[in-house]
Amino acid sequence: MDRFRFIHAADIHLGSMLHIDGAEEGGPADHCRKAVYKAFEKLCRKAVEHQARFILISGDLYDRESRNVYANRLFVDMCRMLDEKGIDVYVAAGNHDPLRENQELFAPTPNVHICRADSPSVFEVEDKGRVIARVIGQSYDTQWIRKPIYRSFDLPGDGVFNIAMLHTQLEAGGNYIPSTASDLMKVPNIHYWALGHIHRPEIINEDKPVIAYPGTTQGRDFGEEGPGGCYLVEVDGTEIISMKRLITSSVLFRSVHIDISSAELNAAETIDDLETYMISMAGSIAQGFDGPEADGMADSAGPLMPGVYTGLNEPDDLKEIEGYAVRWVITGRGSLNRALKSLGEGDEADITQSLRRRLDNLRPFVWTDSIVIRTGSPLTDQALAEHKTLLELLERSAAELLTDEGKARQLKSELGLVWQGSGDHEETDEERLYNRLFLDDETLRSIIQDARQLILENIPEKAGD
Numbered sequence: 001m002d003r004f005r006f007i008h009a010a011d012i013h014l015g016s017m018l019h020i021d022g023a024e025e026g027g028p029a030d031h032c033r034k035a036v037y038k039a040f041e042k043l044c045r046k047a048v049e050h051q052a053r054f055i056l057i058s059g060d061l062y063d064r065e066s067r068n069v070y071a072n073r074l075f076v077d078m079c080r081m082l083d084e085k086g087i088d089v090y091v092a093a094g095n096h097d098p099l100r101e102n103q104e105l106f107a108p109t110p111n112v113h114i115c116r117a118d119s120p121s122v123f124e125v126e127d128k129g130r131v132i133a134r135v136i137g138q139s140y141d142t143q144w145i146r147k148p149i150y151r152s153f154d155l156p157g158d159g160v161f162n163i164a165m166l167h168t169q170l171e172a173g174g175n176y177i178p179s180t181a182s183d184l185m186k187v188p189n190i191h192y193w194a195l196g197h198i199h200r201p202e203i204i205n206e207d208k209p210v211i212a213y214p215g216t217t218q219g220r221d222f223g224e225e226g227p228g229g230c231y232l233v234e235v236d237g238t239e240i241i242s243m244k245r246l247i248t249s250s251v252l253f254r255s256v257h258i259d260i261s262s263a264e265l266n267a268a269e270t271i272d273d274l275e276t277y278m279i280s281m282a283g284s285i286a287q288g289f290d291g292p293e294a295d296g297m298a299d300s301a302g303p304l305m306p307g308v309y310t311g312l313n314e315p316d317d318l319k320e321i322e323g324y325a326v327r328w329v330i331t332g333r334g335s336l337n338r339a340l341k342s343l344g345e346g347d348e349a350d351i352t353q354s355l356r357r358r359l360d361n362l363r364p365f366v367w368t369d370s371i372v373i374r375t376g377s378p379l380t381d382q383a384l385a386e387h388k389t390l391l392e393l394l395e396r397s398a399a400e401l402l403t404d405e406g407k408a409r410q411l412k413s414e415l416g417l418v419w420q421g422s423g424d425h426e427e428t429d430e431e432r433l434y435n436r437l438f439l440d441d442e443t444l445r446s447i448i449q450d451a452r453q454l455i456l457e458n459i460p461e462k463a464g465d
C-alpha cells in the first residue's frame, strides 16, 4: 500500500501579533512580534524534516483579508522552499482571510493549491504517478458561511485516502458553516476531516473518520494558553497509522497560580518573600517544570490517542520555547495577605517592574505581563470552628467531584451547556469558553479547584461576621 505523511494546520493568522503588556523594543517584545511568523516557518521546516508529502491549511492562514507584504512574502518564500522538496500545500480560506480576486501580492508557487469559494475544489495528490490521496475543500468568500457546504463534498470510495478541509465552529447553527460531528460522519468516503477555526487542539473523533482541530500554531493571548502546533499524520493506504502533534509555538502564555496558604508560603510575611518565591518559580517555568501550583499544560499532556499529545511532554518540545508571558494569579488565605491588602494599583505595577528587572537575564525569558491579587487573611481558629461543617462539606464535595466518576460525569453534562451554542466566538472576550468545545477533565479539575478557592476566600474572617 501507499505510505505517506501529511501535516494538518489551521489558524496561523499571519500578520497578527502577540498581546503582551509593557514590553519595550528588543527582548520579549521582538519575540512576540515575530512569533506568529516563526510558527509558520517552523511548520514548514518540520514538514521537510518529517518528510511530509503535503501540508493542509484549514483556514485563517492570514489574520486579515488584506494581505500584508511581509506575511504574503513569507508565505510565498516558504512555499518555494517546500516546492523544491516536493511538498504541496493545500489552502482553504477561512473567515479571517476570505478569498477575493486579485488579492495575492506575490505570485504563488506551483505547489500551492487554493480551494475555490463558489464550489468545492478537489485535488489529487500523486506519488510516482499514482493517486495516493484526495483533498476536498471550499474557501470562505465573505466572513460568514451559513450553509452546510460539506454536504456537497462528494468523493469516490475507491481505496484512495480522502481528506476534507472545513473551517467550522462545529455548531448546529451560526455563521461558520453550521455542522455537528455526526453531520460530518454522515458524509461518505471521508477518512480525515481537517478542521480549522477553533484555536485549541482537539480530536473530536478518533477514528473512521478522524475529525480534528489542530489549534492555532501560536497562541496570541491568555485566552490561548498552551503550546500551539499542528498534526503530523501518517497514512498507509486508507488507514491512519499514527497521529502526532508537533509544537510550533515559540512563546507561551501562562496563568500561574500562587497559593499563599501553601507550605512554601504560609510563613511568608513580606512582599520580598513573595517576590523571591516568584523568582524561583520563574526559574522552574523557564526549565519547563512548573510545580503543582501552576495550572495548565504541565498536567494537560495526557495522550488523546496513541502517539498524540497536547502538551510539552517530549524533551524536544522545550527547545522550541523562547519565552513565557506570565500572568501571576495570587490566591489563598495566609499571613501574606496583610502586606498584599495594603497595596494600591501603583504598588502592583511596582512589583511587576521589579519582577521584570530581576528576571531580565533569564532564558527562555519569563515576562511578567500582570499580577492579579485575590487573597484573604488566614481563618482564625474561631472561624474554623464556626464553619467546621461548611469546610468539611466543601472538602468532601471537591474530593468527590474529582474522584467519583459518576458525579464528575453529571457535573460535566450540566456545566457543558455553557459551552454549547455560545454564538459567535469572534465577538466574545478573551476568556474564550467557546474555545473548548467539550469540557475535558483538565478544565473540570481547574473549575473545581477555582470554585473551592473562591468559597474559601469568602468565608468571613471572624466568627459572626
Ligand SMILES: [Mn+2]
Residues within 6 Å of the ligand: 011, 059, 060, 094, 096, 197, 198, 199
Ligand atoms: Mn482563526
